[in-house]
Amino acid sequence: MSALGSGLAAVAGLAIALLASRPPGLLRAASRLLLNVLRSVPELVWAAILLVAAGLGPMPGTLALALHTTGVLGRLMAEALENAPPQTAQALRWAGASRWQVFAFATLPQAAPQLLSYTLYRWENNIRAATVLGVVGAGGSARC
Template sequence: MSVLEAPRAKVPPKPRNPRTVVVGWIIAAVVVAVHVIAWRATDISFAALAEGWAGMADFLAEAIPPDLSPDLLLESAEASLVTLWIGLLGTTLSVPLSLILALLAARTISPAGWVYQVTRAILSFLRAVPDVVFALIFVTAVGLGPFPGVLALVAHNVGVMGKLWAETLEEADPGPATALRSAGAGRIQVAAHALLPSVLPQLVGLLLYRFDVNVRSSLVLGLVGAGGIGFLINQSIQLFQFDQMLTHILVVLVLIIAVDRLSAVVRRRLTPEAA
């Protein structure tokens, strides 16, 4: 009998710990119970959705075909550029403060435990407050327009990007930083010459990701008076001009696809081995 024809030995089943099985069933039961509670609390009803098909059909009938008049397309294109600028400035203007807070919130380089805890608390607060709430606050302060949208994105983005960058710095290779410390380098020198260069592609990749998110968020901010094409969409809905609303949405779709493709190209150039 050849080696290939030899009968395979049966692998004995892995013994299962009864305690692990019980814990697994308990976790599964808790997950199911939480979903049942969430289902009831949110009043999910597929029957109500099926009964509302007539209203949705009427809405789509009024929106299709979209209004493709040159004047409306020009207005929509200009407003979409404003939305893009809001997302861009909301991302780039938050970089300096995000970087400072990230360095203070990284456990491996934070100067003291209390500094680490306070900085983390600040980042948590900025993340916890939605950008729409920030926009409403800044609208009352500086009035309607794109400016409060930029301020809202900066405030919220500092919290999100500061946390992401801090975690990236904590996961950096400790070798170069340790070598610099042993040579007598200070914290700023270690951060500038060891930590930041080693994780720069990851930091830029996260920045581009936040830029994608902020462009979409700036669209929502326009619904609360922060300018951009979101304001035009809200205005079209209030005036029951659903064909114009669909035109604005199609322009937004083109904008989002263009931003996604641009970000993907930049990320591939930063990490060519992952392409």
């Protein structure tokens, strides 16, 4: 549960972080609001909602971890992308690189250590949270 939930959250968090780290505008505000909503609801509440929707099993627990962690990682990743030193990106822009080339060859390599560190830290937190979710029924059925 923790590995899959963390993996899903890392992918979704990075996707939303790309939108949340853009220049100010409606898209940035909407993505930051989404991250705040996902982050503000604890895993246990997400699990309770998903237990009603999906029933017992590992899927509600995995999705609960993924939803909450997406909000946390998205916020942390957006901050890391915004705080990457701009000199390399600026040099690539002056050389005529596209927006995606600047991201792939300047911003992402500079922010990657922080992104990986945040992801591994949240995975560690999700290992503990998965234990709690398993006890309350969001990690599997109680059949022997």
